[in-house]
Amino acid sequence: MDLSSNHFSGQIPNGLGGYSKLQVFRAGFNLLSGPLPHDIYNATALREISLPSNHLMGPIDNSIVHLSNLTILQLSYNELISGELPQDIGKLSNMEKLLLDNNNLSGSLPPSIMSCTNLIVFNLRDNFLEGDISALNFSKLQRLRTLDFGYNNFSGNLPETLYSCKSLVAIRFAGNKLEGQILPQILALQSLSFLSLSANRLTNITGAIRILNVCKSLKLLFLSMNFIGETLPDDDSIVALDGFKSLEVLCLRKCHLTGEVPPWLAKLRKLEYLDVSVNQLTGPVPGWLWSLPGLFYIDLSHNQLSGEFPQELSKLPALTSEHAAAQVDRTYLELPIFTQPTNATCLMYNRLSSIPPSIILLNNSLSGTQLQSFPASAYMGNAELCGPPLPNNCEPITGNYQHQNVEEEAYQLETLLFYLTVGFGYGQDLCDDSIQRGKIAEEAFKLNGFDGWRTCKDEMPWRLRVNTDSFSH
Numbered sequence: 070m071d072l073s074s075n076h077f078s079g080q081i082p083n084g085l086g087g088y089s090k091l092q093v094f095r096a097g098f099n100l101l102s103g104p105l106p107h108d109i110y111n112a113t114a115l116r117e118i119s120l121p122s123n124h125l126m127g128p129i130d131n132s133i134v135h136l137s138n139l140t141i142l143q144l145s146y147n148e149l150i151s152g153e154l155p156q157d158i159g160k161l162s163n164m165e166k167l168l169l170d171n172n173n174l175s176g177s178l179p180p181s182i183m184s185c186t187n188l189i190v191f192n193l194r195d196n197f198l199e200g201d202i203s204a205l206n207f208s209k210l211q212r213l214r215t216l217d218f219g220y221n222n223f224s225g226n227l228p229e230t231l232y233s234c235k236s237l238v239a240i241r242f243a244g245n246k247l248e249g250q251i252l253p254q255i256l257a258l259q260s261l262s263f264l265s266l267s268a269n270r271l272t273n274i275t276g277a278i279r280i281l282n283v284c285k286s287l288k289l290l291f292l293s294m295n296f297i298g299e300t301l302p303d304d305d306s307i308v309a310l311d312g313f314k315s316l317e318v319l320c321l322r323k324c325h326l327t328g329e330v331p332p333w334l335a336k337l338r339k340l341e342y343l344d345v346s347v348n349q350l351t352g353p354v355p356g357w358l359w360s361l362p363g364l365f366y367i368d369l370s371h372n373q374l375s376g377e378f379p380q381e382l383s384k385l386p387a388l389t390s391e392h393a394a395a396q397v398d399r400t401y402l403e404l405p406i407f408t409q410p411t412n413a414t415c416l417m418y419n420r421l422s423s424i425p426p427s428i429i430l431l432n433n434s435l436s437g438t439q440l441q442s443f444p445a446s447a448y449m450g451n452a453e454l455c456g457p458p459l460p461n462n463c464e465p466i467t468g469n470y471q472h473q474n475v476e477e478e479a480y481q482l483e484t485l486l487f488y489l490t491v492g493f494g495y496g497q498d499l500c501d502d503s504i505q506r507g508k509i510a511e512e513a514f515k516l517n518g519f520d521g522w523r524t525c526k527d528e529m530p531w532r533l534r535v536n537t538d539s540f541s542h
Contacts, residue, residue, distance in 0.1 A: 086111030
């Protein structure tokens with residue numbers, strides 16, 4: 070039974086328990102309210118309950134464990150679903166996809182949940198769950214590919230038992246209260262492609278870089294708002310010659326790191342997106358950044374960089390040549406992504422390169438006249454830029470540039486890239502083979518509770534944002 074994406078409202082009526090052969094119940098993306106009807110737990114043939122993006126409320130009753138055939142439970146984005154998870158939820162041993170993100174769940178995770186040994190997707194993001202995450206034993210979850218516990222109140226260290234889950238492709242613990250360091254045992258996760266640990270209390274960035282650069286499958290790495298006040302290591306030997314061999318996105322923003330832009334970044338030959346903004350980095354903008362063939366988005370804003378803007382950056386292939394940029398293989402991300410970094414809900418069905426190529430250098434202490442190295446067409450859409458080669462003259466600048474919704478933008482970018490890494494397969498559960506790829510992508514986002522899906526046709530040229538005034542943190 071599939072009633073998804075209509076305008077149904079009111080409570081789910083009783084009576085579903087009388088359908089002894091009902092295997093699938095889908096009614097997501099409606100206006101349904103109230104609790105789950107208690108008699109639904111009598112429909113013991115059910116294999117899937119999918120009710121995302123409604124207004125359901127109340128706790129998940131422990132009677133759900135009577136649905137022993139259940140493989141998919143999807144209640145994302147209901148917000149009023151509250152209370153603790155059922156203590157006996159581990160009896161749902163056939164569960165493969167448990168998606169309860171963006172609700173109002175609270176309390177600690179019941180230890181029995183680690184008995185759901187068939188879990189492939191485990192998403193509890195954006196709730197109020199708490200407890201020492203390192204006390205849980207993940208080692209039985211050998212099929213687990215996607216783990217998203219982001220934006221809760223979990224504490225403790227990264228669980229070492231997690232490194233036994235050799236099938237893991239994506240991990241997110243961002244926005245919790247985790248402490249400690251990244252351990253070498255993470256290298257056992259040879260398929261790990263997405264890792265987000267932003268906004269925790271991790272320490273030892275030198276050790277983290279030394280370990281993670283060996284992760285050969287790692288493509289997207291978010292470590293922002295950790296390592297507070299540490300020094301960004303500049304020892305070139307910390308990263309092997311082929312270190313971070315697959316890495317395409319690196320975010321280390323708002324760590325208040327000291328030091329300079331490190332030379333080992335030049336070894337990241339597949340890097341496309343670099344964000345080290347809101348730190349305390351000093352020294353010049355390195356000219357060797359031009360040698361990275363796919364790099365098209367660089368955010369060095371809100372640091373203490375000084376010196377002249379390097380002319381070499383005019384040679385960045387992905388910034389200056391459409392032909393050269395076209396040679397960069399980004400087919401892995403041919404799914405919806407930002408069109409503008411400043412419009413987090415503005416998406417288009419395109420590649421990661423749909424983010425307009427940008428060098429963001431706001432609020433540093435740069436000087437010189439190297440802006441003339443770029444053609445005037447490169448600055449289209451930047452009303453604040455002035456001076457040659459632009460026709461408008463510069464006027465004195467007062468005040469400081471303020472990022473608009475920068476935390477939300479960072480969160481949305483990370484979330485989108487997370488679903489681009491792992492979400493495509495979810496959508497296929499809702500679609501038959503005749504549906505076009507764009508539709509599958511849309512359903513993938515919907516099924517994972519992304520409520521900002523829409524099409525954006527606005528294209529923007531690449532942008533260079535420079536503020537040569539001093540900025541004090």
